[in-house]
Amino acid sequence: MGTVAALILFAGVWGSWGTAQHVMLAKGREAGTVRVTRCAGDTCTGPFTPTSQGARARTRVELADSVAVRKGQTYDVVLKPGTTDAVRSGPAGILYAWVPLGGALLLASVVVAGGMRLTRAAWLLGLSGAVLLTSAFLAVQ
Known part of the structure; x- marks a missing residue:
């Protein structure tokens, strides 16, 4: 389950980096x-x-x-x-570029909680993903 969670997080970073690199390394x-x-x-x-x-x-x-x-x-x-x-670009662009990672954090939290029984780590991942997604939503408005 740890490998699955790591793969989900890697996919989130990979999906975000395609856009984030242009915004962050401008x-x-x-x-x-x-x-x-x-x-x-x-x-x-x-x-x-x-x-x-x-x-x-x-x-x-x-x-x-x-x-x-x-x-x-x-x-x-x-x-x-x-x-x-x-x-x-700007803060809204950076947050919006990392939205796939936010989704991956939420999904990985379910895997960590259910498959690995690490509830504290799962809460940390889930809350991090929720904060990222909420921040991106508020920033692009």
């Missing part, structure tokens, strides 16, 4: 703002206005459509290198 990346003008399917698009030195303006970048993205709003973003894909 030095040298193009940073700016995007004003969402259109949402269709699972992406929203809008013009990119640079705020970092060396970044260039773009007429259209893509931002993943989610509950946290609304048409007409302006968001701080970081562009993924070599693409027009934008990722939310």
Whole structure:
């Protein structure tokens, strides 16, 4: 059961790191703002206005459509290198990027409590996941 819990946590980190690396290690990346003008399917698009030195303006970048993205709003973003894909930056972007880890913490807490009978560790994992998910929800509003 310990291996299963570790695998769940590893998968949560792996799922989060794909986005979190661009937000947390933003030095040298193009940073700016995007004003969402259109949402269709699972992406929203809008013009990119640079705020970092060396970044260039773009007429259209893509931002993943989610509950946290609304048409007409302006968001701080970081562009993924070599693409027009934008990722939310700042505290809201960091917390939102780690949401998969929050879910993994909640799931691993059930495995630790039920399979390993370590209730204190399970409570710690579960509460950590709940705090992360709640913080992300409040930050992106």
